[in-house]
Amino acid sequence: MKRIAILAAVLASAACLFSCKGRHHEAPEEAVQADSVLTAHAWTPVDPMELNMNPVENFAQDWMALAMGNSKKYNSMTISWGTIGELWNKPVVIVFVSSDRASKQMMDDNAYFTVTGFPRTKACKDALVYIGSHSLRDDPDKTAHAGLTVEFTEAGNPIFAEGRLAIECRKMYSAPFDLNRVPDDIRERMYAEMGVHTMYIGEITGAWEKK
16 A cells, blocks of 8 residues: 655646636536445545546646536546645645636635546547536537546536546635746746636545555
């Protein structure tokens, strides 16, 4: 078993792709499959201290799907920035969402968020590219077109059936970056045409893996 290392993921080349457009999803009633019994979908509960992952690799290279909302209205986006570790004596996940994204408002409005990691297959990578680069304004059924199936935890939070790892978090703290304190080279490169990111810290309240 592995303890979660306190690591910070750094941005890979996908930052701009996944930091600009909003992904606001109002789920069609017929498309909602609110099966809360995750074990029926081969998910196995796991202690956060025993998660089998490399956070830097999983966020920066593999990417993950950030989701929030409920069975009637949910939101998803692909992320390549993230951190997992310990804060205030609690296991936490930290994610970052740009003010340019429609996801930002739903992150603010909801008490929980989830991150889902996927197997390293071309189909899963293509799905993450799709939900990261398509808006529901252009594709009202983008989740299905990406080949992804949403399902919900017992607490009612969205994750993806195709994933290999799902982590549910209760939002504890959020704050936007202070651009006056961001290094000049990063500010000029990242924020000349992009909205500022907000950091969201969530306590891990549930975690599941597929063996």
